[in-house]
Amino acid sequence: MGLLNREKLVDEIAEIVGAPYVTDDSMAAFAYSQDTSLFGGTEASVVVRPGSTEDVSQIMKLAGRYGIPVVVRGGGSSIYGQPKGVPGKNLLIDMTRMNSILALNPEGMTVSAQAGIMMGKLQLACNSAGYYVFVPAGPAHTVSLGGWLSGAAGGGGIFREIVSITVVLPDGTVVRTGGGPGTNVRQKHAYFRNLGGPDFSGLFIGDGGSFGIKTEVTVRLLGLPKVTRACILEFARLEDVLALLKSHGERLNPHPFDPVLVFGPRAMELFSAGSEKSEKFTAMALMQGHTEREMDAKRDIFDALAQKHGGTHNPALDAMTDLMAGGGEGEEQMEMFGLSFFNGLGLAAWLPFNIPRVSLAEIYPKLIAWRDQRLKQAAKKGFECTGCFEFFTPSDQCALSGEVDAFFRDSDDPKLREFVREMILDFQKYTHALGLLDVYNQGAMSRMNASCWSPGFKSLYRIVKNALDPQEILNPGLWCAPSEKTDEEQP
């Protein structure tokens, strides 16, 4: 640990955050050695839970002074693991103490929050005040706002709603991007972030936490939709459901109010606990709005559009439609897309992909075939598949994101976890070979994504990283090793 021993480091950090919030307790540190993924967390020497931007700034100045590697953790819910940093020497910053709403501004329609807040808590606070904040469908209770912005390309779709980000740079400097008070655009109120200079917010979105530590974020709000509708139809052919998505995307941007989720046959088997088996695709449009009349019209238009493209109703789906339409708000909505359902299915081989809409018809069957081939191998090894989950959804009018996940009966057999870990990595290698890139910029995926960078792109990354973090102390080695030459391709 450079020129500073561990005890001294703890003492110095205790001066910043208060003694209770920094520890070198071996068990406390070990507890961060794993996250949701099968790829492991961070081997930390010291763990700190800062409470403010100023705390983080002081910590980074201290780390810089002594050259201490720093790894940042939000909800610990990545699927590809956390940055490894320098195992055993890391100062791990656990951001989850910074979980407060700083300002909810109904007049300006923005909310500012500390970056360690979980998306579910942010959503609840906004909903309670009558406002809607976009939360990507997913594990809202375990993903932090800073984690979304760092670990997912485009912040998991939230980047459009970002007004400003407060970032502590590796040297401890505090910058506030975007428009509004204290930012590069010195307006009294929050303002459009792209005006007045380069969109530096974008620099920090999807950076994996490489360029700075996000501590505060201002997000745009919408009025809370009071009325929800769902419309669910099934399709015999993949081509038909894709034609529906194109038509839907031509009419309106599905983000954020009008997502359409398309489920493959195996997903519907899961939802029906195995009682429904078919080879069809199921398209579920979830609509949120403000009046009954508006929502009835939206539903009827989608229904007609879907039927025009060959969609058909069936009684089981109609019953599900009523359920979904009734459960579109607040807690129930979060539960619907929350982790509880998936947690009960077994050990997950999460197999996500992101794809241009026009490529899906050709590539999707290949992804399914790849997974099914692996499932045959799993069966030979005695690993029981408990179900598969297949779905895709428009990220916008051009691209889709989706998953072809498989779940395995829980076991304490380490070979099962090794098999699933390899399955996850190999799937990404396969999709990369098909020309796809996944949305997650985390752990094991960061290196894999960086292997696709052109020499120029890699050079640009190194220039920015070297300028901001010349000692490479923040999440070191996340995208590529510090020693790598800028013009060298990764194997």
Next chain:
Amino acid sequence: MNKSNKALKKMSLSVYACRKCGQCGTKVTETVPYVCPVREATPGFDHFYSRGKIVIAQGLLEGKLHPDANLARAVYSCTLCGNCMDKCGAINADTGEALVDTIGIVEAMRADLLETHPEWVDDNYKALLTATRQYDNPWGVPRTVKEKWAKKLSLPRARETRTEVLLFIGCTTASTPALAPRAVKSVEILQKAGVSVSILGRDEPCCGSVQKRIGALAQAREMMEKNIGLLNDTGCNTIVALCAGCANALKNDYSQSEQKLNPRVLHLVEFLAELFKSGRLEPVKRQERKVTYHDPCHLGRHMGVYDAPRDVLNALPGIELVERTATRKNSICCGAGGGMRVFESGNFAEKIGMAAIKSAEQTGAEDLVSACPFCEMNLETAGSLSGTAMTVRDIIDLVHDSVMEKK
């Protein structure tokens, strides 16, 4: 055989069923202000809540983590309230049971620690186990205390006389002067309803709950097996327990034993609810009180008893029951569970209790009512520390005031 993870190995499937997603530490909804009271009360590092503890458990099982004295702090900083298990949501579709048994995992880690490195375990925990061996109760009081409260009641002994119910008082109520009158009141209420009551008196054994919670699994198992024989021999049909911890142990933990416990087990509030419903018990007095109810973890999440105490309170004229935001299965532990009153001198238990008091105050209630002596004691302490104007009461007091004629 390597003794170091003997108990934990039996829980390994549960350890690996945990996805380490962290919902157990971070979930917040309209009715879940937070999940883990220990995480809230402590500095909140991951090893203070379920996910971190299970990461540690997995590290121990895989040999990646070498235990040291810090392990005791990680495994004893838990109320065993089970809220994390409820919020995890991972359910075995076939059995309906939680896939991740955090309570079982933590108890197993404690057991292994006690077995392999007792020197790392707080002496106060070990004193409870020693006292149990000597006095058959964890509090180190003479066996006669178990019948002292009943001196003036001349109740039949269950080993000699069969009655409608065997009243199981519990070590804590019997041995705590401030709580012991509850036992008398319980008998008076039951007798008012025409229920014939017997007790075991000085023969009443410790149920084994405290010992199991702090990790003395073998000692607790031995006690439970012995107790099953004793309780079955009485021939009674119904055991009514005053203490939520005893009721949970007798009902749930005893069902894991080789022998079957024959009598049905009820907590007193369940039996009182039956008595009110059947009309055997009728209130005679009105009390104008606004109250809120604290669900003891043992009674609520562990036994699923949520309606009975509320039915009882609603049966009492003049009692207005108002609910807290986090109630029933979302209720936050009082802080006394899992041996937390011993952990680090009870500082965190008090802090958790003060949070419980605060949430109760927000209802505007005058009384915070519970049905567990551990809850009552910790909430009482927390109430004094926080200077609340609320009164902490046991449901027995309210029922007694309502159904008994003034003497």
